[in-house]
Amino acid sequence: MITLTTENFTERVLGSEEPVLVDFWAEWCPPCRMVAPVLAEIETELGLAVGKVNTDEHPELMARYGVMSLPTLVLFENGEPVKQVVGARPKRMLVAELGLA
Template sequence: MSESIDDERQRIRERKKQELRERLENGESLDAADAGEGVDTPDEPIAITGQGHLDEVVEEYDVVLVDCYADWCGPCQMLEPTIEALAAETDAAVAKVDVDAHQRIAQQLGARGVPTLVLYADGQPVERMVGAQDRGTLEGLIAQHA
């Protein structure tokens, strides 16, 4: 199974390289891409529907903040406005994993408590935090890996 995931990742990378080559050949500016804005990120959190969906999101965007949450979790509810603001105002894509609906994904992400936040950069997990985090800390981590 990991070979097929690796194959898919390689196909996505090759597609992105080809798109950049075509933009250069057409004389389009790559200033946005050079500033870390090559692929527009959604302005709202992405609700993850399964492992394949999470893999696609992590591969599509350079920086992805994954929020493992539960509807019944007080700290998760307190963190929600920050998560929405980060999606709207940073260059990171923000993905949300409901740990009750997707227990296996949460387990693979190392979520032993909620909220658990996992930051991906270039397809790899680079930070994992448990508990509610303040906006400044999260913005700093995103900027550091953008």
């Protein structure tokens, strides 16, 4: 997984030619910890780049994309957010909601 920061977000997500799934999370968020292994499986099984934004460390990215609840997962394609899921989900549901199946 890619650790995303304010400094590398443009290059790693907006400038990526491949889709990137961005996980907006925080250490204190139990559902964020629940979804982390699911995202690792998705990254491995689907070959999808997954990046994580610690919202406590980079609140400006949270604000830029209107993230109000954690975890929020945003799928970026060609530098644009195309799908968003709020809250933890089982892998099957997450893959379906993001249109990755």
